[in-house]
Amino acid sequence: MAKRLRKAAKFFTIRKRILIVAIFATLVPSLLLGWISYYQTHEVLHAKAAQELASGLERARRGVDAWLEEKFDGLRVFSGSFVLVENLDRYRRWSTAETAGQKRDRLEAEQQLSEFLQLVQNQVPEYHRLLVLEMSGETVAQFPPLQTPTGIESGWVDRLEPDRTLISELLAGKASPTPVVSLGVPIVSAAAEVLGLLVAEVPMARLNTVLESSADLESELLLVRNSGEIVLSSLSWKHQQAVGLTLGYQPEDSAVRKRLASHGNYRGVDVISRSFSLPQVPWRLVVEQPYQSVFAEVDRLHDLALLLILILLAGFGLLAYLVSQSILLPLAKLNRAAAAVAKGDLDVHLETDNRDELGFTITIFNDMVRRLRVGREKLEKISITDSLTGLYNRKHIMDTLSLQFSRHRRNSTLFSILMIDVDHFKQINDRLGHPAGDAALQQIGFIFRSVLRNIDVAGRYGGEEFLVILEQAGEQQALETAERIRSVAEQTELLFAGRIIRFTVSIGVASVRDGWEDTPATLMQRADQSLYLAKQRGRNQVLSAGLNQIDKMLALPGGRSD
DSSP: OHHHHHHHHHHHHHHHTTTOOOOGGGHHHHHHHHHHHHHHHHHHHHHHHHHHHHHHHHHHHHHHHHHHHHHHHHHHHHHTOHHHHHHHHHHHHTTTOOSHHHHHHHHHHHHHHHHHHHHHHHHOTTOSEEEEEOTTSOEEEEESOOOSOOSOOSOGGGGOOTTSOEEEEEEEETTEEEEEEEEEEEEEOTTSOEEEEEEEEEESHHHHHHHHHHSOTTOEEEEEETTSBEEEETTTTTOGGGTTOBOSSOOOBTTTOOSOOOEEOTTSOEEEEEEEEOSSSSEEEEEEEEHHHHSOHHHHHHHHHHHHHHHHHHHHHHHHHHSOGGGHHHHHHHHHHHHHHHTTOOOOOOOOOOOSHHHHHHHHHHHHHHHHHHHHHHHHHHHHBOTTTSSBOHHHHHHHHHHHHHHHHHHOOOEEEEEEEETTHHHHHHHHOHHHHHHHHHHHHHHHHHHSOTTOEEEEEETTEEEEEEETOOHHHHHHHHHHHHHHHHHOOEEETTEEEOOOEEEEEEEOOTTOOOOHHHHHHHHHHHHHHHHHTTSSOEEESSTTHHHHHHHSTTOOOO
């Protein structure tokens, strides 16, 4: 019964290891390492996304504060005008005018206030409307005269911020298709007496520009009311319907929620977000980023590169209409180069003698292409390399084996392969820990680089199994190379954390044979059978898939047949 259970377990392991006979003990560490790698990658991306969201939120907060401070500074300058202070004082002085002269003086003061507001509005066309309010909240003068509420009720004195400013709720109406905010500063006499309030209704188009400049390419910055209603969006040029909609979820302050959670936003897209309450106004800044763009790094980089290329193409097209005839030729070259990059040609380089903006753009373009080229080379290297050992990964080594068979069929070129397995690898992990096992696998990579020729190719096949392709090597030469690897591994003493790690390897050898209809699968199967036999015979030895494999094994200095 026990024998049947062992056979069933062994058969199960073979199926799960993609038709390759291996030791069941390697399965658990491999899965564990894979899970740890996934978890760590997820945490790194999570931390990176949280930092990026926090940075974007901080940039937007500083931008909003700077925008408000700029508007208040301008209002403070006008609120201190002698004309404004003097005429408002005259108006208040004759608030209970009885004589005709007093009433005339009051009307004259009101008229001069309106003319002053008109003059200010002409100087600063950005102001949608300017008003002067009494302490009671009554409008003394305004320009232009509109029949819309000010949004500032009576008792505004008690609602002044510590910096002597006032911000009202947003106004909406046909006269102002864009969002407008009312900003107020007190009008103070020379005797430091508060006479009234100077109010400016300011369109928030510039504030929308602040959000656009603060947002990353893949994020969206939103200014929302505490109720969740969207006021401004950094992507309003793309999603104009955003204003007036609700977020779709209740935003939480970044100081309250530490983990990023996915929510469905107003467009039905799963996003992660951070928010910040603005202290002076009943608004919140919310930054959103699509969930998939965060946890699909390759797709994110692809989309980012595509967006950069589209931006450059659009910029070049615009320059073609604005620049003079003298730079049309380099601009056309630049457009052709950008098109080549869009098609995947990263060997583009533009020569330029221009020292103007176009020359600078060409320099930046060349640097971008160089960075893209370097990035692609790094990605290609990462895609074919095992990060732990520095050897080729399984996909690349198998692709190399297929190419080697193609050359063999065309030119009858001999070659051999080695299947190498670290003996008792699970005991190293169990006794010294997984870092020690990783160090042993890295040492195997060092051994390969010291023993193998430049034309040979080595890769990590899976777990503690390795595949080596010996080009232009027959069976005897392959056996000798395998024995050198086995001998060096046996003599290696690896110092790790104050302890010496010793390990051995078992190697199965298989060579292509003339007249045999070999395929990568059959050659791998013969090498794997030799490796399995080496394990069965006691490990730490080399066996070949040749017909006289026992004699050849005994002929080698380190070979054993027991």
